[in-house]
Amino acid sequence: MSLLVVGLSHRSAPVSVLERASLSADAQLKLLQDTVAAEPATEAAVLATCNRIELYADVDKFHAGVAELSTLLAQHSGLGLEELTPHLYVHYEDRAVHHLFSVACGLDSMVVGEGQILGQIKDSLARAQELHTAGRLLNDLFQQALRVGKRAHSETGIDRAGQSLVTFGLEQLAAGADVQQWARGKKALVIGAGSMSSLAAATLARAGVAEIVVANRTFERAERLALLLEEQYGQRPTEGDDTDVLARAVPMDSVPLELTRADVAVSCTGATGLVLTAGAVAEAVEGRTGAPAAAPDDGRAAVHTAAPAAVREGGETPLPSTGTDENCPLDLSSVQSGFSVMGEAAVAGMDAATLEQHGAWAAGGAVVDRPRESGRPGAEADAELITALAATATRMGRVPERRRPEPVAEVPRPRPVLFLLDLAMPRDIDGAAHRLAGVRLVDIESLADASADAPMASDVDLVRRIVADEVAAFGAAQRAAHITPTVVALRSMAADVVAGEIARLEGRLPGLDDKHRAEITQTVKRVVDKLLHAPTVRVKQLAAEPGGAGYADALRTLFDLDQETVASVSRAENSTEKNRGPA
Numbered sequence: 001m002s003l004l005v006v007g008l009s010h011r012s013a014p015v016s017v018l019e020r021a022s023l024s025a026d027a028q029l030k031l032l033q034d035t036v037a038a039e040p041a042t043e044a045a046v047l048a049t050c051n052r053i054e055l056y057a058d059v060d061k062f063h064a065g066v067a068e069l070s071t072l073l074a075q076h077s078g079l080g081l082e083e084l085t086p087h088l089y090v091h092y093e094d095r096a097v098h099h100l101f102s103v104a105c106g107l108d109s110m111v112v113g114e115g116q117i118l119g120q121i122k123d124s125l126a127r128a129q130e131l132h133t134a135g136r137l138l139n140d141l142f143q144q145a146l147r148v149g150k151r152a153h154s155e156t157g158i159d160r161a162g163q164s165l166v167t168f169g170l171e172q173l174a175a176g177a178d179v180q181q182w183a184r185g186k187k188a189l190v191i192g193a194g195s196m197s198s199l200a201a202a203t204l205a206r207a208g209v210a211e212i213v214v215a216n217r218t219f220e221r222a223e224r225l226a227l228l229l230e231e232q233y234g235q236r237p238t239e240g241d242d243t244d245v246l247a248r249a250v251p252m253d254s255v256p257l258e259l260t261r262a263d264v265a266v267s268c269t270g271a272t273g274l275v276l277t278a279g280a281v282a283e284a285v286e287g288r289t290g291a292p293a294a295a296p297d298d299g300r301a302a303v304h305t306a307a308p309a310a311v312r313e314g315g316e317t318p319l320p321s322t323g324t325d326e327n328c329p330l331d332l333s334s335v336q337s338g339f340s341v342m343g344e345a346a347v348a349g350m351d352a353a354t355l356e357q358h359g360a361w362a363a364g365g366a367v368v369d370r371p372r373e374s375g376r377p378g379a380e381a382d383a384e385l386i387t388a389l390a391a392t393a394t395r396m397g398r399v400p401e402r403r404r405p406e407p408v409a410e411v412p413r414p415r416p417v418l419f420l421l422d423l424a425m426p427r428d429i430d431g432a433a434h435r436l437a438g439v440r441l442v443d444i445e446s447l448a449d450a451s452a453d454a455p456m457a458s459d460v461d462l463v464r465r466i467v468a469d470e471v472a473a474f475g476a477a478q479r480a481a482h483i484t485p486t487v488v489a490l491r492s493m494a495a496d497v498v499a500g501e502i503a504r505l506e507g508r509l510p511g512l513d514d515k516h517r518a519e520i521t522q523t524v525k526r527v528v529d530k531l532l533h534a535p536t537v538r539v540k541q542l543a544a545e546p547g548g549a550g551y552a553d554a555l556r557t558l559f560d561l562d563q564e565t566v567a568s569v570s571r572a573e574n575s576t577e578k579n580r581g582p583a
Helices: 015-021 025-037 062-077 081-087 094-104 116-130 136-155 165-174 179-183 195-207 219-233 252-261 278-289 352-362 378-396 431-435 444-451 459-508 514-544 550-558 563-578
Strands: 003-009 041-049 052-059 089-092 187-191 211-216 246-251 264-267 418-422 439-442
Touching: 003 015, 003 062, 003 094, 015 052, 015 062, 015 081, 015 444, 025 041, 025 052, 025 062, 025 116, 041 062, 041 116, 041 136, 052 062, 052 094, 052 136, 062 081, 089 094, 094 116, 094 136, 094 459, 116 136, 116 195, 136 459, 165 179, 165 195, 165 264, 165 418, 165 439, 165 444, 179 195, 187 195, 187 252, 195 211, 195 219, 195 264, 211 219, 211 252, 219 246, 246 252, 252 278, 278 418, 278 431, 431 439, 439 444, 459 514, 459 550
Parallel strands: 187 211, 187 264, 211 246, 264 418, 418 439
Antiparallel strands: 003 052, 003 089, 041 052
16 A cells, blocks of 8 residues: 555645635546546545645655645646645555544544535545546545544544534634524525535524525526425424524525625635625625724724823923834834833933933934944033933923823724625635624634634544554555455466366366266365465465565465566456446
């Protein structure tokens, strides 16, 4: 087995890079075809989700495989190799198996334990099977990954460690409130009709929204999803179930109008550009509320300090405040916030030349750009410094060392009237929309930040043990399978020997009747089978152990097996696997 995976995910790359590296459906197909056409790879599969892009391949050379797969990912993603490489990770052989099994169990997901990845792995395998790029290794690997993922969900409580991305996103929109109560009675707009959008629509329906409008570029798909929602959630199936959702489909050009009616909008399309711009969102909020959805003051304005209570000489000279003083010789960025640039704390530790400039500036005079003279007498420098500071004190009085900054009244952000959930990669909704008043936006990036410190359930340890056991079992099975072509070739050679000896016997005993000929033939075959049984069974057991790959070579050497015969058996097996239909 020479399994290699090269990829990037939310764990290795920022969302901005994942957005630009995302692969369309056509790009994935072309990537698969180009990978198997490349010299190091004989099989290939692509796992592309909203937060990962991984290329799996069976390669005959590790370093050449890494170089080729990285180059192909860069070519088809549209990112330069130099830009993509720092975010790539590489797994080989058993570590690659461990990685995929962990992904299948939800251990590597943005939301730990989410089960949607199993459907994406299944789609990835089906795509490779349709293009005949998956041979024996990748067929076995991906099918086993699906079984491991299902086992993890059925035997442990990994589902409790996290929720699906949709559920987690709705929890973030609800901002700590109960999702059922938050969603009840709301009108929802779902943009897109793919698997993620369908999951979002079903989740919203179960949460109790009153209406779901589905918009999609292909109206028939939107209509189909709306019909399914109506059939499943449009009537109360059991007593006590208050789910009663009105669902309808609209074309994409109706989205601006529907956005003015919606309370919550979920978008997950395959579009390469923005589906909802910040301007479109602002217009929708204004159309809904009648007030412009301008970006509110979020309290991050510059801190202003209060003027002193005492009125200085004429009552019209406020003290300059940090960060707003023109021509001040101080490095204002280094002055601690809240200190007057004219106070004692501001000038502490300054050399004489800078103090002189500061004194002249404070007195209202021009700042003298006098070069520093290391040889100036200390007494003269002190006299000039004292004169400058005295003039300042005479004109303005003593300045306190520290004045409390005036509290800045933060403008409260209005309660959201439009909730936006963007589950697309690249993003569908302009990130600038989160600054609009009356809008709450949750996207892939904010979900990643919110889930970074999520507590891990104790069941995660159980899943990790399952993964470790399954990786060991898969490796043993693959090593045992690796020797199978050699065993088949050995038995084929033995059958040829038996056939040759029976033919020679018939030449020497031409009068042998059919009954005795059959008995002799059967006896010879039984002798050969008994002689080969123990060695072939034992060699499969030994080959399944770590480091057992050399037993196949030993078997070929001991029995002088033709290498081409063994290779032809392997090619026949791989051809059968590649021609297998979708899983």
